[in-house]
Amino acid sequence: MNQIPRDLAVLGGAPWFDRPVAVGRPITGDRQRFMGRVHEILDRGQLSNNGPVVQEFEQRVAEALGVRHCISTCNATTGLQLALHAVGATGEVIVPSLTFVATAHAASWLGLRPVFCDVDPVTRTIDPDLVEALITPRTTAILGVHLWGRPCAVDRLAKIAHNHGVALLFDAAHAFGCTADGRAVGGFGQAEVFSFHATKVVNSFEGGAVVTNDEEFARTVRSMRNFGMDEERQVRSLGLNAKMSEVGAAMGLTSLEAFPRTIEVNMRNFLAYQEELSGIPQITLLDFQPGESHNYGYVVIEVTPDEDGITRDVLFQALRAENVISQRYFSPGVHTMPPYAAPAHRLPITDRVASRVLALPTGPDTTRQEINAISMLIRLACGNGRAVSRRLQHARSTLPSPTGAQ
Ligand SMILES: Cc1ncc(COP(=O)(O)O)c(C=O)c1O
Structure with missing residues (x-):
């Protein structure tokens, strides 16, 4: 040194x-392999709409995480929106404030009210003891965040969600390849949402995925990702265009190999x-x-x-x-940002951690x-x-x- x-x-x-x-x-992997895939995509002439590269990427991600279903998306923010909509969230959703703003924005954009919960001082993930106290008759979901890849208290949160009859989702944007008590992140709650943004450990330029073991839920999200259409292209529900492109999936596969x-x-x-x-x-x-x-x-x-x-x-x-x-990841706490700031918000652990953290x-x-x-x-x-x-x-x-x- x-x-x-x-x-x-x-x-x-x-x-x-x-x-x-x-x-x-960005971690881009083997450039030759990526360019080979791009040439194949261009030769094939299918650039989007659930093409073979997207399907292969989804299969590889599901295998890597040990989950039954992976629905890729154009980013994790829309993935979170699809997951929240698919669980039927209304009213209030409990989220940590110590996170990237997308966690709260995804809920808010759907007309839901993010209710900010403080984090555990040791794990810096949402504190299950405090979650319980924030549940009201309007609460319909808990959205935990595996911050910096450190898993939430998944079992305690599952118990609370079950006891109160609310949905449990996880923002797993940072947690590809991480485990909680030896179990891979991806299989917890009703669904988990990964980000494959360019800065992530696996990237597809922009991208994300909703993963779940629930077949019915997977079918709903898959349809909602494509304008609410079913396999016969009949519109069955409200939907978005949240599809990943073929070239994005080509980068996803290449970066997954790396x-x-x-x-x-x-x-x-x-x-x-x-x-x-x-x-x-x-x-x-x-x-x-x-x-x-x-x-x-x-x-x-x-x-x-x-x-x-x-x-x-x-x-x-x-x-x-x-x-x-x-980078000051993640600072300030989302509860202090203009769309969300309110005098009633008091999250002392989040405030302390957010004022001290620095990612290298x-x-x-x-x-x-x-x-x-x-x-x-x-x-x-x-x-x-x-x-x-x-x-x-x-x-x-x-x-x-x-x-x-x-
Ligand atoms: C915790 C967390 N949630 C959600 C997102 C949003 O991911 P994306 O950029 O893929 O929409 C990010 C992005 O960095 C994040 O850090």
Whole structure:
């Protein structure tokens, strides 16, 4: 590791990286195989409408997750909408606030009211103890989020949903390849929804999937994804155009083939960060449950503010000056965002976690040298908190605010 003391860029030094090293660099797999698939698609002349590549992708995803049905979609946001509509959600849906805004938007767009629940301080996923207290006669569904691939308390939530007669769905956008108590994410609740957005561990440029073991539910979602048509193209219900394209599915298949290596490299990256960041008092690297499978797609640290002025936002800016594009995933809590903010919302754990979290670059394009350098920069910034925070205070007006964007 490069231990040479140097001036941080915020203190006047040159940026460590001469090009951006960012969170969410796409994982595209074997380009030849992808291009081969694209040529086949063009030769065949079917670009969409449940073509053979989409069908193959759905089959491979279902096999990988051990579920009976996979209905691919053009993104996870519409997948969530289809799933919520298919369970007949009306009135209120209980969701965490510590998530990407799409979880709440999907419900809200359907005219449902997202009721925000705080998270468990240890798992940072929706707190089952608090969920129960939020259930009212208007509640029709609970939508948990496996945040950063860390599974929700699936069994406790299932029990609560069952006891109250409400639907249970999971936003599994981050959790492809993860397990809860040894069981693959994908089979929990009535359905789970994955994202294959370009920044995810498996991507189809844009894309998502609703997966379920319930045949009737699968048939409903499949029809709703295609304007509410059945196999004979008769319109049976309200529907959307939420179909994945053939070229998207070609990328999905190619990136799925790369997935074993993606996990291997991500795990190695995570362990490298663990080693390099150890002993920095302000930094806690969020660990994963031992004995479970993870995709390690998100390397997340929590920054404990100190009296010298080190905060998550100070560190974010200090890294940005070095060309390290970390992300404040997920900040601020959705309950504070304009469409949802209300004085009654009090979610102290979400507020605390959201103000401290920072996702660091990982993925197959991230090298050990980059991880060493990023960790060294974090160590240097935390060790020079007073100078760094003072300097940034002067520049505050130029700082972008957190968006929690993808
Ligand atoms: C937790 C969560 N839910 C839903 C989504 C929406 O996924 P998509 O971009 O595929 O619509 C995202 C996207 O990053 C997400 O992080």
